[in-house]
Amino acid sequence: MARTATSGEGRKATIKDVAKLAGVSPSAVTIAVHDKPGVSSTTKERILRAARELGWSPNQAAQSLSGRALHTVGLAIARPARMLGLEPFYMEFISGIESVLGRHSCSLLLRLVEPEEEVEVQRGWWQGNRVNGSILVDLRADDPRIPALAGIGLPAVVVGHPSLAGPFTSVWTDDAAATAEAVQYLAALGHRRIARVGGPAELGHSAIRTKAFTDTAEQLGLSARTVAADFSADQGSRACRNLLLSPERPTAIVFDNDLMAVTALGVIAEFGLSVPHDLSVLAWDDSQLCQLTRPTLSAMQHDIFSFGADVTETLFDVMMHREAVSHAAQVPSLVPRGSTAPPPADQRRH
Numbered sequence: 001m002a003r004t005a006t007s008g009e010g011r012k013a014t015i016k017d018v019a020k021l022a023g024v025s026p027s028a029v030t031i032a033v034h035d036k037p038g039v040s041s042t043t044k045e046r047i048l049r050a051a052r053e054l055g056w057s058p059n060q061a062a063q064s065l066s067g068r069a070l071h072t073v074g075l076a077i078a079r080p081a082r083m084l085g086l087e088p089f090y091m092e093f094i095s096g097i098e099s100v101l102g103r104h105s106c107s108l109l110l111r112l113v114e115p116e117e118e119v120e121v122q123r124g125w126w127q128g129n130r131v132n133g134s135i136l137v138d139l140r141a142d143d144p145r146i147p148a149l150a151g152i153g154l155p156a157v158v159v160g161h162p163s164l165a166g167p168f169t170s171v172w173t174d175d176a177a178a179t180a181e182a183v184q185y186l187a188a189l190g191h192r193r194i195a196r197v198g199g200p201a202e203l204g205h206s207a208i209r210t211k212a213f214t215d216t217a218e219q220l221g222l223s224a225r226t227v228a229a230d231f232s233a234d235q236g237s238r239a240c241r242n243l244l245l246s247p248e249r250p251t252a253i254v255f256d257n258d259l260m261a262v263t264a265l266g267v268i269a270e271f272g273l274s275v276p277h278d279l280s281v282l283a284w285d286d287s288q289l290c291q292l293t294r295p296t297l298s299a300m301q302h303d304i305f306s307f308g309a310d311v312t313e314t315l316f317d318v319m320m321h322r323e324a325v326s327h328a329a330q331v332p333s334l335v336p337r338g339s340t341a342p343p344p345a346d347q348r349r350h
Helices: 016-023 025-035 041-054 060-064 079-086 090-102 114-127 145-151 175-189 204-219 233-245 258-270 304-319
Strands: 072-076 107-112 133-136 156-161 168-172 193-198 223-230 253-257 282-283 296-300 327-330 332-333
Touching: 016 025, 025 041, 025 079, 025 175, 060 204, 072 090, 090 107, 090 258, 090 304, 090 327, 114 133, 114 145, 133 145, 133 304, 156 304, 168 304, 175 193, 175 204, 175 253, 175 282, 175 296, 175 332, 193 204, 193 233, 204 223, 204 282, 223 233, 233 258, 258 282, 304 327
Parallel strands: 072 107, 072 133, 133 156, 156 168, 168 327, 193 223, 193 253, 253 282, 282 296
Antiparallel strands: 296 332
């Protein structure tokens, strides 16, 4: 694992730190990293090894941006490239980010990563001066990114509940309140057996939604079940199919993103069932996909574009050392459409 500079807690490594570790002058470091003549090959290799060990690289971004203080914001997402292009949430979220970056003449550095490699990616960005700060998404309980990135002094905003954010400022949606509203709505329609197709169980917001879903259903005397998927159409279809094959088939299913909900409509048709007469479907996020289906999808609606903009404005407060307050951006609100209705008469609550 790469070392960080030891003088000054959270301080980024400098050219002087590299020179000290390699036992040379700062000017020798400059010569070596720019591949100029003036140092031996042995010394050059020692310098480059020290630079790699400290995670240091020349500040090329700042050089090319004529000294502008803030130039780039980082965003690493643990999603396959093909899936990211299909997921409405991140497309809207990134659009909101860009709306703020454009006003500040800054750029977005986007990287698709495996979860276990993000710490090294973020460390390289920050210590190499490629970013001025980052937006951290898809937090897990006891997420290793939090202590690692706080330890190097990375300015960042967490998209998630404060319980997941450690020392970082956070911006979040009230997933628990929204989930409770969805369950209460389905109960009011008369549903007694409900299910939810959630995201990966280890994600912090998935755990919050699962608890709220289970607790609210229990309070209302409903039978409730959650199954995990990865937000993809394939896994959403598989989860829906398994629920429909279960002995206690639900009469309503909540999906944690629009893509899985839209795909489920085809699966439901395969079983010869109709929406909403035989099965109600409720989606999360309410992208344009929800209004393009037949029937149109009921959804928990929130303004993802504005959410991305809010997160980014908060990050600028952090990067510019202004007061940055953790806050809930919004509570998603229920928008009933054609995909939800009372269950068949023989399965209603009494």
